[in-house]
Amino acid sequence: MSSPSPLHIALNPHIIEMEYAVRGPIPQRAAELRKQGRTTIPCNIGNPQALGQTPITYYRQVLSLVEDPSRIARERQLTRLLKGNSDPALSDKDLLSDYVLDLAENFLAQIPAGLGAYTESNGPLFIREAVAAYIDKRDKVGSTPGVNADPANIFITNGASEGVKHIIELLVTGPNDGIMIPIPQYPLYSATIKKTGGAQINYYPDEDHGWLLNREILQEALASARQNGVTVKGLVVINPGNPTGAILNRQTIADVIDFAEENHIVIMADEVYQENTYGAEFFSFAKVLNDRKVPLFSFHSISKGFYGECGHRGGYLEVRNAPVEKSTNRPLIELLQKLASVSLCSNTVGQLLVYLMVNPPAEGSEPYPRFIAEKTAILNDLYEKAMMIREGFKSMEAVECFGRTGAMYLFPRLNKLPKGTNDFDYCMNLLETTGLTTVNGSGFGQKPGTNHLRIAFLPPKDLIKKVLPEWIDFHNRYVNG
C-alpha cells in the first residue's frame, strides 16, 4: 500500500519566499567546489575562527573547568605538585591561574546544577545582573550616572539572532505592520520580516557620503510606507553596520531617536559589532537615549568583537521603555518571557560566554596581560586586514568603498560590470576563478542599478596577500569582458 510518489502538500508561503544570501547559492556552490577538492576562502560570513582566529585563552580555560568541575580541585593539586617541577615537558607554566580557578568555582556556586540543567528562560539572574553592570559601565558619562540597565529587562539568547526574531515576531500582527530596515541590511531582518508576514520598509543611507543616515532619509521611507497603508512599528539600525561597516556618530543616533519618538516607533539596535570600531568611539543607543522614553531593544553577541565565539551561540537582548500591548494592557516583557519559556532556555555555554564577555579579567589579575595581548592582537590584525583589502580596491577598475571601517566587512561598489551581468554573476565568477567566497550586494539589498559585494576581512594575512592579486587580476579582466 506504499504511495508511489512523495506527498505533495502546501507549505508556508512566507518560508518559501524567504531569502538568506549569507548561506545562499554562492556559499552553496563553494561547498560543492570543496567536495571536488578545490580550496575556497569563506569570506561570505563573519565566522572568524573558521579562518584561523584563535579563541581567547581565558574564556576557554573557564569553559573547560566548568564543563568538568572535578578538574578544579585536581588543578589545585597539580599546582602544588608541579610548582618548581623541572620536567621541561610539563612545568608550572602550564598551570591555570588561581584567578581562573576561583572564577570557575564562583560561577558554579551561583549555578549549582552546573551547565547541564535548564536555567530560567531569560537566563540566571546573576548573569543578567552582570550584563546590566557591563552596560552601565560602558554607557557611563564621566561621573554623571546614566539610566541604569535593569536585569529584569535583559534576556540571554542563542546568539543575537534569537532576540531579533522574538521582537519582530511580537511586533508584526499582519501584512500592514512594517519594520524599517536599512538597505543594505543583514538578511536576518528581511528573512524574519518575510517569515512573520509583515511589511519590509526600506530606508537608504547615503553611500556616497559614508553611508550617512539622517531624518530626511527615515522620513521619506516612513511617508512612502504610510501611503501604502503600512503602520511602521519598528526601526532597525545596525551599528557598526553590516554589511557596510559604517559607524554612526552620536548626533545621528540622537536624530534616529527623535524620529522614533515623534512617530511612535520602537528602535531595534543591532550592536553586535560594538567592539569592532578600530579606534572610532562607539555610542550605544542606550547611552544616547538616556532618560528619554523611547522603546529600545538592543542586541549583543559573543560571536563578533574580538571574541568570535560564533559556534557557541550566545547573546543578549536588553529592553528599555518596553511598550504595552494596547488592547490587553499586557507588558511586552511578559510576552517576551513567555516566548523565551517555550524554548525553555538558551544554551548554558553561550550564557557562560556572555557572562565572561561582560566580565573580562580584572586589571592586574594573573590572566589580564595575556587577555589584553590577545584582544589587541586580534583587533589590530582585523583592522590591518581590512586596510590591505581596501588598498587592493585601488587597483581594481571602477571600485569604490565608502564609509569608515567597522564591523568585519567591506562593501565595495562595483561601478563597472559587463553588460547584462550583475554582482551575483561577478561573485560567482570570482568564486570559480579564485576560490574567494563573498556575497553579492543584492543579497543584502542595494539601491536599484548599483552593484556591490560583501567581503568579511577575516582570512589570515598570508592568504589575503596571495589571493588579492588574483582577485585584482580577475576583476580587471572580468569588468572588461
Place this chain on the structure above:
Amino acid sequence: MSSPSPLHIALNPHIIEMEYAVRGPIPQRAAELRKQGRTTIPCNIGNPQALGQTPITYYRQVLSLVEDPSRIARERQLTRLLKGNSDPALSDKDLLSDYVLDLAENFLAQIPAGLGAYTESNGPLFIREAVAAYIDKRDKVGSTPGVNADPANIFITNGASEGVKHIIELLVTGPNDGIMIPIPQYPLYSATIKKTGGAQINYYPDEDHGWLLNREILQEALASARQNGVTVKGLVVINPGNPTGAILNRQTIADVIDFAEENHIVIMADEVYQENTYGAEFFSFAKVLNDRKVPLFSFHSISKGFYGECGHRGGYLEVRNAPVEKSTNRPLIELLQKLASVSLCSNTVGQLLVYLMVNPPAEGSEPYPRFIAEKTAILNDLYEKAMMIREGFKSMEAVECFGRTGAMYLFPRLNKLPKGTNDFDYCMNLLETTGLTTVNGSGFGQKPGTNHLRIAFLPPKDLIKKVLPEWIDFHNRYVNG
C-alpha cells in the same frame, strides 16, 4: 519631549494567547516562594541535573578537552609524569583514558575550527553520519537491514524543541491547517500551533485502558476537524508519552502509520524519551515505518534519557519521505535548510553532545565500565523513584494512575476534589503546603471534567521519602476540605 507613559501598541495576538504551563503560574509562584527563603522541589519540569542527577563523566571529560584543546597534549604529558606517582592526592586514578583523549583529538580533526566557529546550518556531515549510523543500529531487525537513515535528511538542532517548531511552522499556512495532538500533550505543541495561527486538533488516548491509542480515536478527531473545515496536515505522537509516561507497542504504531498514510498526513514522532522505558521495548516510528512512504519527522534530544544534558540544548530531527511543496514543487528539505540557515547553526556543544549520545564508549574500552555503571544507576534510580511515588498514590484518596511507567513523569488522575476547585487549585495548594512544584493537568489538556497533575519523578530518594508523607497528608485533608 519625553512621553509621559509607555508606548501602547498592538502586539502579535497569537503570542498573547499562547500558553506554556510548564513554566506558568505555579512554577512562577514557586520562584516567589524561593525568594522568600522557602524550599521548593521543582518537579514541574524534566530537568534532572537541577535535582541532583550527575552528568555522565565520559561526556564531560570530552567536552572539557574540546573546549580547551591545549589540554589534550598536556594530559598526555601528565600521564607520563603521574604513572605510578605515589602522591595520594593526585595519582594515576585521576588520569584521563587514552580513549577519551583520542576521541577528543579525533573530534577536533573533523571540525578543525573547533567549537567556536559556525558549522553547517544542519550540523557537520560527520555528526549527521554518526546520527544516521545510530538510528540504523537501533532499528535493525535481526539480520534484515531496514531502511537506512540519510545524513542529508538529518538536522542537528538546539534541543528537540527547535526541530518541532520548524516543522509546525512549515506545515501551517493558515487558520484552517490543523495539527493533531494527543490530549494530554506537552505544551510545546499547543503553544507552537497557537503561535503559527494553525488549528489544534485534539485526540484523546483512552486513559482507563493505559492511554490506549487506536485508529478509531484518531479517526474521530479527524472527522470532527474536517467537519469544521480544517485540513489536517500533521499528527503528533509522543512516545514514551509526556505527560502520561505511556509507552506505545508496535501494533499501535503501525495503526498510526496506516491512519496517516490513508489520510495523507505527516507524522511528527517525539521520541525524546526513547531511553526512558525502564525495561519495556522501545519501537521507533522509523523502524515500524520501514519502507512505507509516509512522511515522518522524528525528534530526539540530549536532555532526557540517562544523559539529562538539558542546559546544553542539543537534539536532532530526522526526516523520512519528505513531502514536496505542491504549488512550487520545492522539496521540504530545502525549505528546512533555509529555516535552519537563518539561525546560522545550532550551538556546537549541543552538537558535540548529540555526537557523544550516538557514540557511547565502545564495549571493552577504558571508559566503558564506568559509563555503563552510571547509565544503569541513573535509569534504575529513576524507575525506583517512579515506583515510590506510584506506591504513594495508593494512600491518597481517589487517585488513579494509568499506563506503563515511561519518560520522567507520572500523571495521576484526581477523582475527588472539593466542590468548585480544580487541579490548578490543588497544585497551587500543594506547592504552598509542601513546596512540591507540579503542573496542573489542565496545563497539558485533559478530558473535560477530569483533573490531573504531572510530577517529574526526579528528586533524590531521600527527598521523596520526606515529602511523600507530607503530600499524602495534604491530599487527604484537601480533597475532603
